[in-house]
Amino acid sequence: MEIQPFLPLAEKFRAVFLDSYGVLKNYKGLIDGVQDTIAKLREKGIAIRILTNDASRSQEQQIASFAKQGLHGFETYEVITSGMMAKHFLQHKITEGKIAYLGTENSAHYILQSGLEHIAVKDVDLNNVKDISAFVFLDDEGFDWNTEINKTVNLLRRKNIPIIVANSDKLYPVSKNDVAVATGGIARLVESMLNKKFIHFGKPDTQMFTYSYNRLKQRLGPFTKKEILMVGDNLNTDILGGNKFGIKTTLVLSGNTSEENAQQQINASGIIPDFICRSIID
Structure with missing residues (x-):
């Protein structure tokens, strides 16, 4: 397993797609040195896009969160979230009725701004x-x-409706050694129980990559996939998503994947990154 320094590698590309958690920040906060790396990429004229499976915050809230931690200078067009992709789908596809949801009121307020009423699953009357x-x-x-997970299962057994997963992550780190179940993990469980196919947004599905690529070409003119590098800490979302979309991928060992188990995880999953770096600050 060859580990390369990040900046000399990134400088070979015109655009870098970065995951957020595990690349820019971790359970402690912003990773030390990330600010300098972002500044150096900008100095080289490399376009930066943040692709995150976070569905709990708007682009503006994401940028405010970065700034609060000391990472400044991002524009809204540089941040693409799975929640944003789900929001676009709902705005165009769901034109009547109520949208039920499992999650926080903050994310519901942001994502479910389609003009329709939204209702937390706890407030749904299963008899109506x-x-x-x-x-x-x-x-x-x-x-x-x-x-409320049980209530969700029973609602979806009774009603045949579109089911959207705004965050595909199954797990997320809460400390150096521990993880917690993420939204995607809950959704996959319910999906398998009901034997239904849900609509998943976020990596590794390609909607976010396609959206980012098309907007990149709109702003910067002709662009090829060969000129883009995807950087992430998760084989099953970041690296698989980049591989499926047909762009080069770099696995960093600063988040979900550690240097000790990286090769084992690559071998077990069959998901092979083009490059491996310890972090974007090395």
Whole structure:
């Protein structure tokens, strides 16, 4: 397993797609040195886009969160979130009825701004679901795990409606050694129980990559996929997504994947990054 320094590698590309958690920040906060790396990429004229599976914050909230931690200078067009992609889908596809959701009111307020009423699953009357037109998995917080996942299962058994997963992540780190179940993990469980196919947004699905690529060409003119590098810490989302989209990928060992188990995970998953770096600050 060859580990390369990041900046000399990144300088070979015109655009760099960066995951957020595990690349720019971790459970402690912003990774020391990230600010300098971002500044050096900008000095080289390399376009930067943040591709995150976070569905709990708007682009503006993401940028404010970065700034609060000391990472300044991002514009809204540089941040692409899975919540944003889910929002676009709902705005164009769901035109009537109520949208039920599992998650926090903050993310519901941001994502479900389609002009339709949204309702937390805890407030749904299972005996009267005729006006529920879609269901969205938003966050792993904001609900009672003991009751509302069961209620979600029963709602989706009773009503055949579009089911949207705004964050595909199955797990996320909460400390150096521990993880927590993320929205995508809950959704996958319910999906397998009901034997239904949900609509997933975020990496590794290609909608976010396609959107980012098309907007990049709109702003900067002709662009090829060969000129883009995807950087992430997760084989199953960042690297698989980049591989599926047909761009070069770099696995960093500063988040979900550690240097000790990286090769084992690559061998076990069959997901092969083009490059490996310890972090974007090395």
